[in-house]
Amino acid sequence: MFDSTAPCYMTSEVDRRVPQSILAIILEMLFALDLERGEQTDYLQVFEVLVDSKNERVIIKNRQEQTPLQKTMVFEQHIKLEESFTIWAMWQEDHTILLFPSDY
DSSP: OOOTTSOEEEOHHHHHHSOHHHHHHHHHHHHHHHHHHGGGOOSEEEEEEEEETTTTEEEEEEEETTTTEEEEEEEEOOSOOSSOEEEEEEEOSSOEEEEOGGGO
């Protein structure tokens, strides 16, 4: 479903607030999960980016509702994040769009 060769768009808020390195990780996860899940991939993927400042880590949780699946990845924090946030990745026929739930 999610095609790494198709265009990927994002809202101006995502572009402004999310570091490029986090966006790159989310997209890499998105395309890897799509290959792993195949036909079980839902058109809406939810990524929760959590800051664990105590342990200097960034935790990215992915989940989907249809065919409920979840995956968590932990990264050593090399990027300063002020707050945790959620990003939706949506497949729209011929492109991917990244947005905050409040942008919908």
